[in-house]
Amino acid sequence: MNEILPLFRSAVYGIDPSFPFHIERNVHDRYTQLQLHAHEFVELVYVVGGTAKHRIRSAVFGEQRYEISAGDILIVNQGEEHTYELAHDERLEIVNLLFAPEFVDDSYLHAPGQSQLLDFFYVQPYLKEPARFASNLKLGFRGAGEIEQIIGKIENEFGARRLGYQALIRLSFNELIVRLSRFYSESVGTGRNRDVHSSANEYIRRVVGYVERRYQTDIEISHLAKLACCSERQLTRSFRQATGESVVRFVHALRIEKAKALLVRYGDTVAEIGAVVGFRDAAYFIKVFKRLTGMTPKEYRMESQLAQSGE
DNA sequence: ACGTATTATACTCAGTGTGA
């Protein structure tokens, strides 16, 4: 079935590249249910109250449905389609924080011993099912208080837009991500001092999470090596050991998979879709696409559309 | 287990073909 989905674009929310952030509070009930939709930004959802079923669908994880309730925190990655399903007596109050991946300041990760500092952002959302949803972050009473306080500060600054609000929101938002990562690390037993003894696989998993989050931007081995606190040579060696392929090939495969879905679903030009998945140069995008799929993007789009119309 | 030197390949840029 060729279901055309709305791509919620950043511009719709007034998100501009210099300050790619938006926050809003929403209440859903059976009368105001959203249709399945995808975003071109990351969405962090905090459940203030009520219950619902969260339905989420992505190329990597397939389709999942799970219960959510007050105190739950979930991350919806770019391109993942999701919605909330509510029974006739259910009501859900949530806070949505919408942002571009680069809004998270990864410079914290460069300090030795701190590589798990942003795991809730770089690792948890990329765990394979069921680990991702089984470990969906549920905050206790104290945790929820801390998080609600930060969210409240962000909402106030976002609403009032007084001098320096962007800087203050950046600070609070990054505090939020670090605190959530702390809760996450503690809840999965990867708390303090783990980094010093962390296995190659553990830091490669972080690098993979980082790449999955940032595949749309330029990714340099030197930067990844800094994140992993090792030499470039050591990183590429461990990466191949852990994943069976080189860093660049991994990034390419990821980008092309995303591009394939976009080509079929949206009518943007080949160059635009290439840019969305991280190829600054359309020519190079086409070259890589052809190498990995055996056909050019245009051919792929036409063949897919033909196959769908024949169904 | 790790780093250096060398090789391989990723990426950029200039340009061509095609259809509207």
Place this chain on the structure above:
DNA sequence: TCACACTGAGTATAATACGT
């Protein structure tokens, strides 16, 4: 004529063979 899809060649960067 223009926009778009694509190709080829040169340069920059990543991957790896080899040595410590």
